[in-house]
Structure formats: C-alpha cells, structure tokens
Amino acid sequence: xxxxxxxxxxxxxxxxxxxxxxxxxxxxLILKTLALERQHGWAISERIQQISSNVLQIQQGxxxxxxxxxxxxxxxxxxxxISENNRRAKYYVLTRxxxxxxxxxxxxxxxxxxxxxxxxxxx
Amino acid sequence: MxxxxxxxxxxxxxxxxxxxxxxxxxxFHMNCLLEKLIQSGLDPVEAERxxxxxxxxxxxxxxxxxxxxxxxxxxxxxxxxxxxxxxxAKNPGFTAMAVLTLALGIGANGAIFSVVNGVLFQPLPxxxxxxxxxxxxxxxxxxxxxxxxxxxxxxxxxxxxxxxxNLTGFGxxxxxxxxxxxxxxxxxxxxxxxxxxxxxxxxxxxxxDQVLVLSHSLWM
Numbered sequence: 504x505x506x507x508x509x510x511x512x513x514x515x516x517x518x519x520x521x522x523x524x525x526x527x528x529x530x531x532l533i534l535k536t537l538a539l540e541r542q543h544g545w546a547i548s549e550r551i552q553q554i555s556s557n558v559l560q561i562q563q564g565x566x567x568x569x570x571x572x573x574x575x576x577x578x579x580x581x582x583x584x585i586s587e588n589n590r591r592a593k594y595y596v597l598t599r600x601x602x603x604x605x606x607x608x609x610x611x612x613x614x615x616x617x618x619x620x621x622x623x624x625x626x
Numbered sequence: 627m628x629x630x631x632x633x634x635x636x637x638x639x640x641x642x643x644x645x646x647x648x649x650x651x652x653x654f655h656m657n658c659l660l661e662k663l664i665q666s667g668l669d670p671v672e673a674e675r676x677x678x679x680x681x682x683x684x685x686x687x688x689x690x691x692x693x694x695x696x697x698x699x700x701x702x703x704x705x706x707x708x709x710x711x712x713x714x715a716k717n718p719g720f721t722a723m724a725v726l727t728l729a730l731g732i733g734a735n736g737a738i739f740s741v742v743n744g745v746l747f748q749p750l751p752x753x754x755x756x757x758x759x760x761x762x763x764x765x766x767x768x769x770x771x772x773x774x775x776x777x778x779x780x781x782x783x784x785x786x787x788x789x790x791x792n793l794t795g796f797g798x799x800x801x802x803x804x805x806x807x808x809x810x811x812x813x814x815x816x817x818x819x820x821x822x823x824x825x826x827x828x829x830x831x832x833x834x835d836q837v838l839v840l841s842h843s844l845w846m
Contacts, residue, residue, distance in 0.1 A: 544651060545658040563655060563680075564687045567648075572694040583647075586654070588661070593651045 529561065529569050530578075531612055534597060534605040537579060543592040544570060570595060578604050638700060648691055656681060753816040770808050783811040802844065806830075812839070821845075 536547050547570075548561045573579045578601030586592035597605070636644060656677060663673035681687075692701070714721045749755045759780075770784035785807040793800040812824035819839060829837050 543654065545655045548655075563652070564683075564690065567652065567655075567687055568690040568694040571691045575695055588658075590654055590657065591650065592654050593647065 527608065528612070529565060530573060531605070531608045532559070532561075533566075533569055533573060534578065534601055535609065537595055537597040538602065538605055541594045541596045543586060543594050545592075547595070573601070576604075577601075641701070644695075645688075648688060652681075652684065652687065758815065781810065781814050782808075783814040784808040785811060804838070 532551050533547060536542060536550050542550065544563075544566055548563075548566055552560050570579070570581075574581055574595070578598060579595045580598055581593050581595050583591055584594050659677045659680060660673055663676055664670060668676065714724075750758065752758060765784070767784070770782060773782045786805050788803050788805045791802045791804050793802050807825075807830070809825035809827055809830040812819075818824070820842065822839075824839055825837060828834055
C-alpha cells in the first residue's frame with residue numbers, strides 16, 4: 504500500500520517521497536473519512552490530503568483497490584448519485600460493520616502509535 | 627458474508643456492468659483532477675498531461691481493483707476453461723484421442739476396482755469375519771475330529787472340495803455342485819437358513835448323514 508508524501512516548495516513539486524504505510528492504515532483512513540459523511544473516491548482522497556496538511560496524498564492506484572476491498576468485506580456500500588458538480592459519481596457509505604471495524608482499528612492504531620512513540624522517546 | 631456473496635455474484639454474472647462502473651468511477655476521478663489542475667492555473671493541455679501522469683497506469687489500477695474484488699481466481703479459471711474448449715474444438719483428432727484414452731483409463735479402473743472391491747475390500751458376509759481363518763490343504767476326514775479334540779483355542783469345522791452331483795427325479799436331471807461339510811460349519815460361521823434348519827450335532831456321522839442344505843438359487 505503506497506502513499507506518496509509530497510513536499511511542496513515554491514509551488515513546484517520539488518520531490519515526491521513515497522513511503523509505505525503500515526498494513527491496514529489506508530483502510531483506516533478511508534473508513535474514518537466515510538464516518539463523517541458519504542463521499543466519492545475523489546472527495547475521499549482530497550479530504551485526507553487536506554486534513555493531513557498535504558502530507559498524505561493517496562494515489563488512485565491505492566485508493567480504488569482499497570475501496571473495492573472494503574466494499575467486498577461489507578464495511579462500506581456504494582451507490583451512484585449526482586455529484587456537487589452535476590456528474591454521476593459513485594458514493595461510498597460506511598456500513599454498521601464498517602463502523603465497528605473503524606472503532607476497533609482506530610483503537611489498535613492509537614495503542615500501537617503511542618507505544619512506538621514511547622519507545623522512540625526513551626532517553 | 628451475505629454482502630460479500632452478493633457482490634461476488636454480481637461481479638461473476640454481470641462482469642460488464644461492474645467493469646463499466648469501474649471505468650465510470652475512474653473517469654469521474656480523472657475529470658475532477660483535471661478541473662482542479664485547470665483551476666490552479668494550468669492550461670488545459672498541460673493539465674491533461676499532468677493528470678494522466680498523476681493517474682499512472684489505468685490498466686494496472688483496474689487490474690488491482692479486480693484483484694481486490696477477489697474474484698480474479700474464478701474469472702481466470704473460466705477463461706482457462708473457455709480457452710481449453712476452443713483448442714479442443716480446433717483439433718478434433720487430438721480431442722478424440724484424449725477422450726478415448728480417458729474413457730479407457732477410467733473404464734478399466736472402474737472395472738478393476740469393482741472386482742478388487744468385492745474380493746479384497748468388502749468383509750465376508752458373516753458375523754465377526756475377522757475371526758475366521760481358512761486353512762486350505764488336504765486332510766483326511768479324521769483330521770477334523772483330531773483337531774477339534776486337540777485345539778482348545780478355536781472351533782474347527784471342515785469342508786470338502788466341491789464336487790459335482792446329479793439331481794434326478796424332478797423332470798430333467800440337473801448337474802449340481804456341492805460339498806460335504808462338518809455338522810458345526812453353519813453354527814461356526816454364524817449363518818442361519820431362510821427355511822428349515824441347518825445340521826444338528828452328529829449329522830456328519832456315517833449312517834446319520836442323509837441331510838443336506840440347499841442353496842437359495844437351487845431352491846428358487
């Protein structure tokens with residue numbers, strides 16, 4: 504699962520640094536984004552990029568396979584609707600199972616990241 | 627579970643609909659990206675170039691989506707099957723040979739198995755077949771008596787080699803096949819007659835041995 508982390512310098516893409524996110528992290532980000540409201544794929548990637556202050560830039564090549572995988576697991580559902588710019592777009596909604604999964608995965612993530620932070624901060 | 631099943635069925639039976647949706651979904655994303663780039667001040671040609679670059683290999687994205695749906699395995703298997711059938715249809719000679727080989731192989735196996743199954747695998751049709759031992763050798767009749775007297779760990783019954791007999795008095799004479807046995811044979815193997823009785827003790831002694839048990843097929 505690749506996310507690209509881009510560093511903007513003077514309006515030019517100075518460099519793209521690709522970092523590997525831990526397994527399942529992209530799923531977690533998508534579920535969290537959908538927990539707020541239903542979204543189409545484009546809005547999900549824009550929202551994550553905005554909220555993370557442009558640090559997390561999800562490639563389509565990662566986003567759409569992840570969405571299909573999550574739908575297959577029954578954590579999200581999709582339906583077609585007219586978008587804010589008057590086009591047909593595929594909207595994704597969190598299911599009840601998805602909400603449970605989000606809670607569990609978010610808890611795991613917080614535990615893991617605080618534990619890793621503690622280890623890194625030791626002197 | 628159910629949603630997974632419905633999703634997979636949809637992918638399997640309406641693959642074009644699902645593929646079309648995927649196309650539409652990715653095109654929508656592409657258009658949004660294009661608009662964003664144009665709004666940021668790029669001219670349309672440059673924006674299009676940038677968007678395509680950003681989007682990466684479209685075919686690869688689609689392939690990964692298919693894999694994420696988890697039905698690639700089935701799709702691939704069906705494709706392979708179709709390919710195999712096409713190739714077979716193109717080479718009727720080869721197909722006939724292959725089918726014939728398979729038919730003969732399967733047929734021979736089936737025939738051999740049904741024989742081996744009856745002879746080796748199916749237990750004898752007696753109670754406690756595992757406790758029966760057959761010693762096939764030629765002994766004088768007295769040997770059975772001697773064995774019975776001396777062997778206390780097992781019951782002993784004797785039977786002679788089969789011999790041909792003639793049955794007369796009911797129309798045409800019939801050639802039968804029978805064998806002399808010791809009186810305890812039936813009780814030893816634990817078999818009851820459908821009609822009448824089997825031999826009583828002592829009915830294998832000379833002068834007392836005018837009795838016989840008919841087979842089911844002869845009786846019918």
